[in-house]
Amino acid sequence: MTTVDHLRQVRLGNLRTVLLALVDKPGSRADLAARTGLTKATLSNLTEPLLANGVLVEEPATLTGVGRPSKPLRFHPAGPVAIGVEVNVEHLAVEVLGLDGDTVHRHRVHADNRRATANEVLGRVVGLVEQFTGDRAVLGVGLAVPGVVHDGTVVRAPNLPNLVGEDLAAQLSSRLGREVELDNEANLAALAHLWPKHLAGEDFVHVTADVGIGAGVVLAGEVYRGVSGFAGELGHVVIERDGVECTCGSRGCVERYAGLDVMLRDAGRTHLDDLAEALRTDERARTAVREAGRALGVGLATLMNLFDVPTVVLGGSYAVLHEHLSVAIRSEMDIRVLAGGERHTRLIASPLGEFAVVRGAAGLVTRRTVQQPERLYA
Numbered sequence: 001m002t003t004v005d006h007l008r009q010v011r012l013g014n015l016r017t018v019l020l021a022l023v024d025k026p027g028s029r030a031d032l033a034a035r036t037g038l039t040k041a042t043l044s045n046l047t048e049p050l051l052a053n054g055v056l057v058e059e060p061a062t063l064t065g066v067g068r069p070s071k072p073l074r075f076h077p078a079g080p081v082a083i084g085v086e087v088n089v090e091h092l093a094v095e096v097l098g099l100d101g102d103t104v105h106r107h108r109v110h111a112d113n114r115r116a117t118a119n120e121v122l123g124r125v126v127g128l129v130e131q132f133t134g135d136r137a138v139l140g141v142g143l144a145v146p147g148v149v150h151d152g153t154v155v156r157a158p159n160l161p162n163l164v165g166e167d168l169a170a171q172l173s174s175r176l177g178r179e180v181e182l183d184n185e186a187n188l189a190a191l192a193h194l195w196p197k198h199l200a201g202e203d204f205v206h207v208t209a210d211v212g213i214g215a216g217v218v219l220a221g222e223v224y225r226g227v228s229g230f231a232g233e234l235g236h237v238v239i240e241r242d243g244v245e246c247t248c249g250s251r252g253c254v255e256r257y258a259g260l261d262v263m264l265r266d267a268g269r270t271h272l273d274d275l276a277e278a279l280r281t282d283e284r285a286r287t288a289v290r291e292a293g294r295a296l297g298v299g300l301a302t303l304m305n306l307f308d309v310p311t312v313v314l315g316g317s318y319a320v321l322h323e324h325l326s327v328a329i330r331s332e333m334d335i336r337v338l339a340g341g342e343r344h345t346r347l348i349a350s351p352l353g354e355f356a357v358v359r360g361a362a363g364l365v366t367r368r369t370v371q372q373p374e375r376l377y378a
Contacts, residue, residue: 011046014046015046016370016371018032018038023196023370028073030070054080055079055376056074057077057079058071081104081136081139082097082140082141082364083142083362084364085358085361087121087125089160089210091109091110091111092111092128095355096133096136098366099139099369101197105132107128107132113160114159118171121160122168122175125143125172126172139376140178140179140181141180142364143168143181143183144182144358145163145185146159146184147160152167152170152180153165154168156248158246159247183364184229185357186234187216187223187225188356189206189216189350189357189360190216190223191216191360191363192352193352194221195366195367196367200311202221203218204310204313205217205313206218207234207296207300207312208319209259209260209317210316213235213258217232217303217307218309219307234299234300234303235259236255237253237302239252239299240252244256254296257295257296262288263275266287266288266291266292267284275289289325293325293326293327294328297332297333297336300329301335304337304340310345310346311348312345313349314326314347314349316353316357319349319354322348
């Protein structure tokens, strides 16, 4: 490595440190120097180009103690943004996210994608993205799908079969003229609880349900994807060997007993809101959710025995139904998790609700930008 290359790497490393500090909270140059260990001269050298390009903004001077008033630096409220897109079986969602983690726009629409072709789905996505992007500088697009993905291509998606084999990342990138990164919805929902703030610690499982069930496993502050990126398919963990046939081709999978569509069917309801309301008085609805919770608890116990994490986060529809699901889930986990009484596993509802996936998709881009700050100059 030449001296020039070495100096460039040092500068990028220092810039990454500054950006991570600003993600945590705004600060004056003196405050950032104290938090990062860099000199004020180095901080000025690093931040001036970002101020000039509208990535950062310097706020009016404020007197915070003895000495001269400080001028806090923060990410510019009109600065570059990331776009998150979620494609699911019955809806699409988009989120526009700033580098500081603030949501600029967020929208979710009903869309029946079950039998739609990739061309039809991407046409809907492009329309949604263009509606909410405006004239902001865009850092990139994160795309979430409910299926197994590898190198930008959907490898397996039992509930969206027409997307299998499609290079969605490249196709959407071509249509939008922007870099697109594709990932599994469960992984991105878990990422949303890690970035930009840790909402459930550094070791947890995030589980959510729509038609299918997905789990994002987080170990030591990183989403665990497995060697090929296929980890976390909780919905296809078998809990009954000769059970109900699943769309994946197997039998007895968790999602055939605990998926949202199963709960709605068994409760005689058509929508999640309708089901949540019925739980107040309808015993049939309560039974449907309780039985789903027991099935989910069996599947989660398997994950707990494998990964030994201290927290389970219930997201999406499970967060809405948390109060009624959690007792049934815990009743099974208490029996099936080895030394469960000593582990004290937390079972919590996600604070991000139905937007965790799309927020994680946008966060995939902002996190990558902060960790690779050269992208700000691309």
